[in-house]
Amino acid sequence: MTLQKTMTGRAWAEMLLLAFIWGGSFLSIRIALDEVAPLTSVAHRTGWAMLALWAVVIAMRLPIPRDPRIWVGFLGMGLLNNVIPFGLMAWGQLHIETGLTSILNAATAIFGVVAAALFFADERITLRKGIGVTLGFFGVATAIGLENFRSFDLRSLAQLAIIAGTISYALAGVWARKRLGGLAPQVAAAGMLTGSTLITLPMAWIIDGPITLALQTDTILAIAYYALIATAGAYLLYYRVLAVAGSGNLMLVTLLIAPVAITLGAVVRGEALSPNAFAGFALLALGLMILDGRIWTLIRGRAVDRPRPPG
16 A cells, blocks of 8 residues: 655645646647647647747756657657546537636546546555545536437537547556656656657648737737746646655645646636536545545544444
8 A cells, every 4th residue: 555645835835836837728728629629739838848848858968768668658649648537628628618618627626536446456546545536437427417318519519529539648648658668757747748749740831721820919918828837847847746745645636736726717718617517526526535535544543432332
């Protein structure tokens, strides 16, 4: 059993910063989508982030992999962790609110547990994980609103696209463990974004048309934010927090992102979510907290400490 690391004040501060950065990415992507098409927005995101991270790799003088098998791994990781989820979520955001996108995105951790259990013998579903995953699935169903599927429309399809993106994220975690172990995180992130860009750049050019930088100032600033800060910078911060706080604590970031995105969507774009969305997020949050382990330990501890009747 892996012990949960103790969170220092600095680790909490960096985790909150990461949550604010990623929470803001949903709004910045939506702003860019007012002028650029979804695939083009993804090409901007992966392309500029790729250049930034390779600059970091070169500055740190990290060894660049030469094994073709590693570059095939980068290509697969780029497809699963960037191209598919970024593309599906960008398209989905055209038809649903920024805040709802962030809520559904929180299901990534739920599907990650399921994917790990399917592919790795040491990641079996325990009672705690089973309860957390079940609550997470109920949360997703509640946030979407099952009644919406009686009159299936573009909005329903957009929500399913977001969920498909989270499943792709989960499969990317499996791919990374199988194919990219042992690499410096900066190199792995730069290689992944290279694989992503090799796919998205020609796709965007063919489907959306030539990519141009003749864009409105708001669009350029939004692209700069989600490519350089919320992708390149956030990857570097993510691995830093992971090393200090551990993967169990880092799961809490998922809970913190959605409130940031919901607030920004409401303040900047005047979005209002249905009660279903908030109820679904509450169930998802409970499921994630059980997966995190601390609330489960607290519940079991109280059950053990509860005095039993004599006799």
